Amino acid sequence: MCKGYLCLVFHAHLPFVRHPEYESFLEENWLFEAISESYLPLLRVMNKLKEDSIPFKLTFSISPTLASMLSDELLQKRYINHLKKMQDLAAREVDRTKRDSQFKPLALMYKELLEANYYDFCEVYKKNILKGFKALEKDGYLEIITSSATHAFLPLYDQYPQVVEAQINTAVISHGRLFGKEPTGFWLPECGYYPGVEKHLKANNLHYFFTAAHGTLFSPSRPRYGVYAPLCCNNGVHFFGRDLQSSSAVWSGQDGYPGDATYRDFYRDIGFDLPLDYIRPYIHEGDIRIFTGFKYYAITGKTNQKKPYNREEAAAKVREHAENFLYQRTMQVKRLSRLMKRPPIVVSPYDAELFGHWWFEGPQWLDHLIRFSAEQQEVEMITPSEYLKLYPENQIGQPSYSSWGNRGYAEVWLDSSNDWIYRHIHKAIERMTELAIRFPEEKGLKRRTLNQAAREVVLSMASDWPFIMKNGTTVPYAVRRVKEHLHNFNRIYENLCRNTVNTEWLTSIEKKNNVFPDIDYLIFSNG
Amino acid sequence: MTKERLLNLSKESLISLAEQEDVDFSPEAGKEELIELILEALEEERSEHESSNNPAMRVKETKYDIVLERIISLKEDEFPIPETYNETYIKLLMRDPLWAYAYWELKDSDLEIFQGGFLATEPFIRVYEIQESLQNAPVSTSYFDIPVKLSDNNWYINLPRTGSSYYLALMYKLGKTEKTLCTSNTIKSPNETYGLLKDGGGIADAGNDLVLLSGLYDFEAPSSKNVIPQRIISFLDAQYIQLKD
Numbered sequence: 001m002c003k004g005y006l007c008l009v010f011h012a013h014l015p016f017v018r019h020p021e022y023e024s025f026l027e028e029n030w031l032f033e034a035i036s037e038s039y040l041p042l043l044r045v046m047n048k049l050k051e052d053s054i055p056f057k058l059t060f061s062i063s064p065t066l067a068s069m070l071s072d073e074l075l076q077k078r079y080i081n082h083l084k085k086m087q088d089l090a091a092r093e094v095d096r097t098k099r100d101s102q103f104k105p106l107a108l109m110y111k112e113l114l115e116a117n118y119y120d121f122c123e124v125y126k127k128n129i130l131k132g133f134k135a136l137e138k139d140g141y142l143e144i145i146t147s148s149a150t151h152a153f154l155p156l157y158d159q160y161p162q163v164v165e166a167q168i169n170t171a172v173i174s175h176g177r178l179f180g181k182e183p184t185g186f187w188l189p190e191c192g193y194y195p196g197v198e199k200h201l202k203a204n205n206l207h208y209f210f211t212a213a214h215g216t217l218f219s220p221s222r223p224r225y226g227v228y229a230p231l232c233c234n235n236g237v238h239f240f241g242r243d244l245q246s247s248s249a250v251w252s253g254q255d256g257y258p259g260d261a262t263y264r265d266f267y268r269d270i271g272f273d274l275p276l277d278y279i280r281p282y283i284h285e286g287d288i289r290i291f292t293g294f295k296y297y298a299i300t301g302k303t304n305q306k307k308p309y310n311r312e313e314a315a316a317k318v319r320e321h322a323e324n325f326l327y328q329r330t331m332q333v334k335r336l337s338r339l340m341k342r343p344p345i346v347v348s349p350y351d352a353e354l355f356g357h358w359w360f361e362g363p364q365w366l367d368h369l370i371r372f373s374a375e376q377q378e379v380e381m382i383t384p385s386e387y388l389k390l391y392p393e394n395q396i397g398q399p400s401y402s403s404w405g406n407r408g409y410a411e412v413w414l415d416s417s418n419d420w421i422y423r424h425i426h427k428a429i430e431r432m433t434e435l436a437i438r439f440p441e442e443k444g445l446k447r448r449t450l451n452q453a454a455r456e457v458v459l460s461m462a463s464d465w466p467f468i469m470k471n472g473t474t475v476p477y478a479v480r481r482v483k484e485h486l487h488n489f490n491r492i493y494e495n496l497c498r499n500t501v502n503t504e505w506l507t508s509i510e511k512k513n514n515v516f517p518d519i520d521y522l523i524f525s526n527g
Numbered sequence: 528m529t530k531e532r533l534l535n536l537s538k539e540s541l542i543s544l545a546e547q548e549d550v551d552f553s554p555e556a557g558k559e560e561l562i563e564l565i566l567e568a569l570e571e572e573r574s575e576h577e578s579s580n581n582p583a584m585r586v587k588e589t590k591y592d593i594v595l596e597r598i599i600s601l602k603e604d605e606f607p608i609p610e611t612y613n614e615t616y617i618k619l620l621m622r623d624p625l626w627a628y629a630y631w632e633l634k635d636s637d638l639e640i641f642q643g644g645f646l647a648t649e650p651f652i653r654v655y656e657i658q659e660s661l662q663n664a665p666v667s668t669s670y671f672d673i674p675v676k677l678s679d680n681n682w683y684i685n686l687p688r689t690g691s692s693y694y695l696a697l698m699y700k701l702g703k704t705e706k707t708l709c710t711s712n713t714i715k716s717p718n719e720t721y722g723l724l725k726d727g728g729g730i731a732d733a734g735n736d737l738v739l740l741s742g743l744y745d746f747e748a749p750s751s752k753n754v755i756p757q758r759i760i761s762f763l764d765a766q767y768i769q770l771k772d
Binding site for chain 2: 033034218224247248254256335339351357401410419426473480486
């Protein structure tokens with residue numbers, strides 16, 4: 001029997017960004033970059049492991065907005081266009097660097113990566129990469145769970161149980177439609193927990209969720225095993241606490257592996273380095289320079305004088321780091337198992353986009369880690385459901401209000417830069433609830449209108465918008481998105497108060513904001 | 528926004544940008560000077576954000592980074608939303624165990640109380656604190672007042688204690704009488720304490736060690752004294768602890 005378990009959780013999420021009203025749209029690149037740099041490379045790693053008969057168990061939380069975008073035809077078509085444009089740039093880069101012994105291999109590397117992406121996306125997955133995740137789940141390698149419908153930070157909506165119910169129920173229905181099965185677990189966006197949210201998880205047949213370390217540790221009854229065993233809420237829903245040591249080894253750009261000088265630098269990109277005349281066709285209109293993904297330098301140090309990226313050196317380092325991570329976990333479970341009557345579970349959740357997009361070598365690190373894990377018996381990979389099957393009886397507890405954001409609470413999503421949104425979103429929730437109660441049995445056009453109103457309310461709640469308002473570079477877009485959804489909702493509300501519907505306008509916003517086709521506005525009368 | 532982009536903007540646009548960024552500039556400032564000041568302000572803002580973010584949030588930022596510098600929009604508001612709803616209400620949100628955020632509004636007819644010569648004082652917020660026993664039974668209620676102006680509509684409130692419940696009343700005085708305009712929802716500030724190891728189990732005395740190994744290196748048993756227990760901010764942000772073999 002193993003001494004302990006490692007539960008790696010990859011949370012994949014992007015907000016719903018889809019702009020059919022424009023030929024191309026800058027923020028749609030979030031999705032395209034994540035597909036190219038994280039999701040497809042991770043799928044390649046997992047499929048190669050499977051092909052090599054290497055056992056592994058991973059948990060993937062794929063947010064409902066991301067899953068919807070990955071299965072959206074318009075965005076799939078646009079991703080192919082994006083890939084073709086990048087392949088064109090790759091060809092020009094190979095030519096531009098043909099006499100440069102340091103950069104030419106890198107240009108070739110990007111060309112090959114893009115070719116692999118094109119082949120996988122078009123030929124292997126027939127434009128829908130969810131198929132790749134589903135197949136791995138079917139074969140028992142993955143456990144795929146869901147998150148709230150639009151990744152709302154739920155503690156800031158605790159006074160509106162109906163909208164929390166709407167976020168969770170819509171997510172579960174959307175997951176069932178896109179993955180063909182009910183999710184068993186739930187990723188609370190930003191690990192944002194407030195006492196009582198488990199009631200909605202239970203109502204939607206979800207068996208477990210994750211909390212920040214202090215969310216578990218500050219349970220009213222002290223967790224006997226710290227964060228190294230799940231606890232069970234009074235209603236039977238389990239929760240797993242995040243392990244800080246293994247998390248920081250991968251998250252931290254300073255103390256963690258991704259900050260190693262050998263690894264590829266994220267910020268140096270030819271989109272900013274090369275002359276405008278050359279790069280213009282590949283950046284945004286109006287000569288707005290953007291990341292292209294072609295990055296030729298290593299992190300090197302805290303200086304602008306970067307060394308060229310050396311693939312072989314980085315490959316050696318990533319192997320070393322995977323070995324070190326496993327060694328550290330082995331030591332950790334040895335220490336823990338001396339204090340526990342059962343094997344500890346070390347839960348390490350990460351944003352999936354960290355792997356490949358930010359930490360270029362991340363997917364290779366995962367590959368090595370899994371291969372090394374398969375060669376030893378002390379630390380075994382496991383999913384939360386499997387652990388709960390082995391150990392169904394757990395200490396009763398209740399997490400404390402918490403998140404994994406700065407200082408552990410809500411300050412990232414409630415700050416002077418973004419606090420103005422809550423007054424308006426809360427009002428929209430109250431008005432949506434009023435509509436759901438006033439119109440309990442609508443059919444046809446009126447039902448469509450009410451469903452779109454519900455869609456607009458949940459879209460306005462995405463945690464991404466306040467996050468970007470506080471931290472991001474695309475603040476005007478985040479502000480515009482919150483206002484757009486509130487504006488649409490208010491217009492519907494006013495129309496319904498006058499008993500009118502503008503069919504043409506309704507159809508246009510239904511086509512644009514087409515997420516959650518099966519949303520039911522009546523969910524707002526529950527909770 | 529890069530220097531390259533700023534150089535392409537007109538002086539009027541640069542002034543508008545400088546105003547948006549709260550940059551102090553003299554009316555005689557030329558384009559070059561404005562650009563330098565704007566870039567300085569943006570850089571200051573960027574490093575402030577970077578230093579206040581923990582590793583998880585820093586990585587998350589890169590997910591949304593398509594450009595290197597913050598995009599600033601000079602466009603008109605495309606999607607107007609109402610500024611107010613002509614209703615009287617006050618709401619309370621929890622930001623962290625010691626800070627809450629309140630927002631409120633007064634409907635026109637309530638505003639008239641303060642404008643129509645009724646001798647009403649400016650409004651104030653009464654913060655009610657309900658201290659509870661371990662069994663969540665209320666043991667005492669106390670309050671303090673925060674004066675606000677008629678023009679205010681939101682406020683961050685420093686909570687005196689973790690572990691208590693709080694709610695607000697938006698009030699005013701008419702002569703010697705206190706009148707309540709509305710009351711808020713109740714929030715409960717998290718305790719930030721370790722509970723008692725109620726049901727034994729595990730290995731003798733291992734409970735503290737495991738909590739320690741879970742990331743709390745300065746563990747102290749909760750005291751019956753009314754002290755704010757150690758907060759875990761420092762290591763949550765550092766998110767790195769060294770364990771002894």
